[in-house]
Amino acid sequence: MQGALKRLIQIHRFLREFNKQSVHCETRTDLFELLCRLAVEQGGYRLAWVGIQHGDRIVPVAQFGDDQQRVPQLNCGPSDQQSDPVVRSILDNSFSVLNVSKDLILPEFWQNLISRLRLQAVAVVPIRFKQKIVGVFALCSSRQDDFSDLYSFSLSEFEEDISGALEKLDDFARRLDMELQLKQLHLAVESSATAVLVSDERGFIQYVNPHFSELTGYDTYEVLGISFTEFIPPDFDRAVVQDMRAQLAAGQQWHGESRIMTRQGESIWIYQQVSPITDNRNVVTHYVCTLVDHTELHEAHETIEKMAYYDELTGLPNRRLFNDRLQQEIHRASRDKLCFAVCFLDLDGFKNVNDTLGHEAGDQLLKTVSSRIRNQIRTKDTLARLGGDEFTLIITDVKTPQDCSRVTANIIRALQDPIQIDSREVVVTTSIGIAHYPTDGDNTIDLCRHADMAMYYAKSKGRNNFQFFTESLNQKAEVQLALETELHCALSQGAFQLRYQPQIDGMDGSLRALEAMLYWAGSEHYGLSQDELYLNLERAGMLADVFEWQLMQACQDSVSAMGTFGVQFRLAIRLPGLMLRNRDDFKQCLERCLLKSGADCSLLQFEVPETAFSNEFNNTVSILHDLRSKGASIVIDQFGMGGASLRFLSRFKVDLLKIDHGLVEEVITDKNDAAVTSAIIALAHQLNLKVLANGVETRMHYQYLERYWCDYLQGSYMAPAMTRSQLDDYLLQYRDQGIQVS
Numbered sequence: 069m070q071g072a073l074k075r076l077i078q079i080h081r082f083l084r085e086f087n088k089q090s091v092h093c094e095t096r097t098d099l100f101e102l103l104c105r106l107a108v109e110q111g112g113y114r115l116a117w118v119g120i121q122h123g124d125r126i127v128p129v130a131q132f133g134d135d136q137q138r139v140p141q142l143n144c145g146p147s148d149q150q151s152d153p154v155v156r157s158i159l160d161n162s163f164s165v166l167n168v169s170k171d172l173i174l175p176e177f178w179q180n181l182i183s184r185l186r187l188q189a190v191a192v193v194p195i196r197f198k199q200k201i202v203g204v205f206a207l208c209s210s211r212q213d214d215f216s217d218l219y220s221f222s223l224s225e226f227e228e229d230i231s232g233a234l235e236k237l238d239d240f241a242r243r244l245d246m247e248l249q250l251k252q253l254h255l256a257v258e259s260s261a262t263a264v265l266v267s268d269e270r271g272f273i274q275y276v277n278p279h280f281s282e283l284t285g286y287d288t289y290e291v292l293g294i295s296f297t298e299f300i301p302p303d304f305d306r307a308v309v310q311d312m313r314a315q316l317a318a319g320q321q322w323h324g325e326s327r328i329m330t331r332q333g334e335s336i337w338i339y340q341q342v343s344p345i346t347d348n349r350n351v352v353t354h355y356v357c358t359l360v361d362h363t364e365l366h367e368a369h370e371t372i373e374k375m376a377y378y379d380e381l382t383g384l385p386n387r388r389l390f391n392d393r394l395q396q397e398i399h400r401a402s403r404d405k406l407c408f409a410v411c412f413l414d415l416d417g418f419k420n421v422n423d424t425l426g427h428e429a430g431d432q433l434l435k436t437v438s439s440r441i442r443n444q445i446r447t448k449d450t451l452a453r454l455g456g457d458e459f460t461l462i463i464t465d466v467k468t469p470q471d472c473s474r475v476t477a478n479i480i481r482a483l484q485d486p487i488q489i490d491s492r493e494v495v496v497t498t499s500i501g502i503a504h505y506p507t508d509g510d511n512t513i514d515l516c517r518h519a520d521m522a523m524y525y526a527k528s529k530g531r532n533n534f535q536f537f538t539e540s541l542n543q544k545a546e547v548q549l550a551l552e553t554e555l556h557c558a559l560s561q562g563a564f565q566l567r568y569q570p571q572i573d574g575m576d577g578s579l580r581a582l583e584a585m586l587y588w589a590g591s592e593h594y595g596l597s598q599d600e601l602y603l604n605l606e607r608a609g610m611l612a613d614v615f616e617w618q619l620m621q622a623c624q625d626s627v628s629a630m631g632t633f634g635v636q637f638r639l640a641i642r643l644p645g646l647m648l649r650n651r652d653d654f655k656q657c658l659e660r661c662l663l664k665s666g667a668d669c670s671l672l673q674f675e676v677p678e679t680a681f682s683n684e685f686n687n688t689v690s691i692l693h694d695l696r697s698k699g700a701s702i703v704i705d706q707f708g709m710g711g712a713s714l715r716f717l718s719r720f721k722v723d724l725l726k727i728d729h730g731l732v733e734e735v736i737t738d739k740n741d742a743a744v745t746s747a748i749i750a751l752a753h754q755l756n757l758k759v760l761a762n763g764v765e766t767r768m769h770y771q772y773l774e775r776y777w778c779d780y781l782q783g784s785y786m787a788p789a790m791t792r793s794q795l796d797d798y799l800l801q802y803r804d805q806g807i808q809v810s
Contacts, residue, residue, distance in 0.1 A: 566586065606644070
């Protein structure tokens with residue numbers, strides 16, 4: 069009895085020592101090796117080992133004791149010998165005890181081990197982690213009945229203590245991982261080139277990283293406890309601040325451009341993103357905010373806006389901004405049932421001043437004229453300079469024709485006074501044509517055309533007067549009727565054709581795409597540009613049918629050409645605004661064309677006029693997103709001519725910006741268009757966008773665009789628009805030469 073008591077004390081000493089030392093283990097291997105060593109040194113066992121279950125095998129990972137041979141991998145599957153204590157322990161989900169006897173039949177490993185160490189008893193304890201058996205702990209004893217009922221309770225304690233130690237070790241490991249992640253996160257935020265701040269739920273700053281101090285000039289201690297709104301200047305747009313607060317109050321993220329004051333009192337533009345941080349009850353506890361200096365990009369936007377929409381000489385709106393404001397006024401007048409007038413003004417005798425006194429004198433004259441006209445109109449009216457000595461005027465909220473008469477008469481009188489240029493006095497007069505909305509037109513083209521006609525009529529009446537548009541000045545209705553009749557005949561008789569013009573890589577001369585352009589011989593008779601042809605087709609209700617024919621024919625030609633010549637390219641095709649406004653019809657049209665031609669959507673490059681984003685922006689973007697998801701490429705066409713160019717670039721991913729040919733054609737002769745073109749290329753590259761220049765008609769165009777690293781080029785200098793047969797010859801040469809061919 070005394071021997072049994074001593075044995076119990078020895079076992080308890082082993083367990084106590086294991087629990088004491090296990091807290092210092094950092095890995096499972098450390099824990100298992102400690103367990104095996106203490107079992108032999110403190111528990112008095114001959115051999116102890118730990119194996120981890122891996123499928124149907126037990127892989128030993130720790131061993132200590134008298135046996136010099138390593139424990140091999142053991143089978144533990146249900147089909148193995150049931151007398152194996154390891155198998156029994158795993159199958160029974162409990163410890164198993166083996167008392168050695170002569171008639172006991174065991175696997176070879178156990179027979180050899182028992183013989184070699186003269187064992188009398190073996191116990192195998194399952195190791196559990198998170199309620200699942202992950203391995204076994206084997207104890208080998210030379211004492212007879214060392215795991216009898218008197219000591220068997222210790223096996224349960226072994227099982228509980230080992231599982232508990234594994235749980236603690238796992239908690240410790242996870243805590244270390246979390247501390248490491250927090251440390252790494254802290255280092256990342258501290259080292260970030262982006263300014264970061266964290267505030268409480270009321271917006272009071274609790275943390276800023278070093279880059280915030282670099283951005284604002286404030287030291288950390290100066291901003292802690294201060295509300296972030298104190299950095300926003302009082303003259304900043306309150307609507308932006310209110311939108312930010314509303315988004316955050318709804319638990320949503322906010323991002324956008326804002327403005328803050330630095331410590332030096334300087335106002336800088338930033339791109340800001342604010343995200344709420346919530347607890348496990350989804351209650352906002354903090355806000356994390358990132359700030360990026362946006363000043364240069366913002367100023368670049370403003371510079372491009374100014375160059376793109378304002379005349380450099382007079383500071384007046386230019387043609388692009390005039391068209392944009394005229395379109396806005398049409399929308400407003402249509403909605404509110406109002407009338408307004410469009411006036412075209414042309415200076416009489418300006419060419420003589422330019423030729424006689426020089427261009428500097430002419431520029432001074434134009435500045436004085438624009439100033440005098442502005443003094444005769446209201447701030448809500450729009451005066452614009454189209455170029456040269458041509459001005460336009462939008463007079464809003466017109467009640468009667470006499471309202472326009474008074475304004476134009478005052479302008480004529482104001483310009484009759486002599487203008488001092490250097491030491492000479494110069495007198496110029498003006499001829500003014502007036503068109504009313506809606507009686508003389510309900511769109512920009514009609515209103516401008518009729519006002520222009522009225523202006524030329526005023527010149528024919530002796531100059532220095534104003535004239536209203538009348539129907540007698542124009543045979544437009546008859547011409548329009550004849551035009552629509554011919555367009556219908558052209559569709560039914562197959563008179564429409566396609567012309568293909570390559571779009572060339574500016575770096576290596578390779579072929580990027582072929583633009584399939586609609587061609588009608590009657591366009592030359594009526595003097596129709598591509599834009600006007602599309603506009604008249606839409607007026608005639610034919611645009612959808614013609615577009616489907618154009619897309620179908622272009623897809624079939626492209627598939628055939630690529631198969632014949634082995635040349636890969638994208639098929640560029642203009643996507644009219646009408647198709648974007650009729651989403652379902654367009655979707656069905658596209659599916660029919662792709663199915664019949666065998667083309668894939670990834671072949672297509674849709675060129676969308678910039679003006680298409682002015683109206684129904686969300687619907688347009690949704691359609692284009694769908695096309696991009698199917699592999700189609702999206703190009704913003706006529707970039708620099710619409711009114712939405714800088715608003716949508718940050719909200720919609722495009723593949724290319726296509727600079728309008730009207731800008732490119734004038735880069736050699738017009739410094740304003742040259743400045744706008746180079747600025748657009750620079751901005752696009754800053755936004756990681758590629759640029760396609762349309763209208764490369766001469767070597768001088770090519771050299772100018774090459775100087776500014778324009779990515780892709782299109783125009784007759786690179787390659788003319790071609791018929792299908794001419795295209796075959798071109799592709800054959802291209803395939804054989806491997807580069808651009810003229």
